Amino acid sequence: MAKESSFDIVSSIDMQEVDNAFQQAKKEIAQRYDLKDSGAEITLDKAKKTILVAAPAEFVARQVIDVLSSKLVKRGIDLGAVKWGDPQAATGQSVRQTGTIIEGIDKDTAGKINKDIKAEKFKAKVQIEGDKLRVSSASRDTLQEVIAFVKSKDYGQPLQYVNYR
Incomplete structure (x- = not known):
């Protein structure tokens, strides 16, 4: 596995x-x-x-x-x-x-990001953890696609992509 x-x-x-x-x-x-x-x-x-x-x-x-x-x-x-x-x-x-x-992602924005990622039907799981989102997948390529997709959208605040492993 x-x-x-x-x-x-x-x-x-x-x-x-x-x-x-x-x-x-x-x-x-x-x-x-x-x-x-x-x-x-x-x-x-x-x-x-x-x-x-x-x-x-x-x-x-x-x-x-x-x-x-x-x-x-x-x-x-x-x-x-x-x-x-x-x-x-x-x-x-x-x-x-x-x-x-503005620091941290509020619940509304986190929900919107989550909904947008799920709407694109990526093979990835999204979990909202407080003021951040954790995106996980078996494929690193899928994660790269999710990052590119989220970067292409505007959520009204700067987003960073950290702890990539």
Whole structure:
């Protein structure tokens, strides 16, 4: 009997890299001539995994988010991992915008991935284990096909394929 091979589908973010990108963005905002004295601020809450941008205008908030996004990309963080909310009016003319860092696969997304894999009729088993999915099959080629199939779909968050054995 052939031994089963498997891999895990996860969605994980290196919070240290997010923090490094945040620190770089904060430094650039303090030094850039068009943002230096604008009153724009950026804060990171590692525990809640949120980023708060406070700016005097929506245009400035978008510029700050662009600076942060460029730093995240340079650090290897997928921009799909940060979901930005709508700008909210704060005191005076200022606005606040909150970005949430998505980590782990929620039940709805896991169910959708599971359903899509089963609909393609791959000879593979899918198990939902908390915030990850384990895909196993007797054939490694089938697992490669499942990875290619899931990569071709968009589930609204970055996915990684780990523990391939």
